[in-house]
Amino acid sequence: MTALSFLCPVEVGVVTSGGLNALLHKYTLEGNLSKLKKLLQTGV
Numbered sequence: 447m448t449a450l451s452f453l454c455p456v457e458v459g460v461v462t463s464g465g466l467n468a469l470l471h472k473y474t475l476e477g478n479l480s481k482l483k484k485l486l487q488t489g490v
Contacts, residue, residue: 466490 470490473482 466485466488467490469485470482473485
């Protein structure tokens with residue numbers, strides 16, 4: 447896992463429900479920037 451270069455007041459945990467929130471969490475943990483960008487452009 448890569449450390450952020452800035453302070454982030456969010457703790458990464460586990461998302462147990464499905465949907466867009468789960469995808470956001472999954473892509474973040476995977477470091478999948480292309481999928482993250484597409485997901486964020488949908489307004490998540």
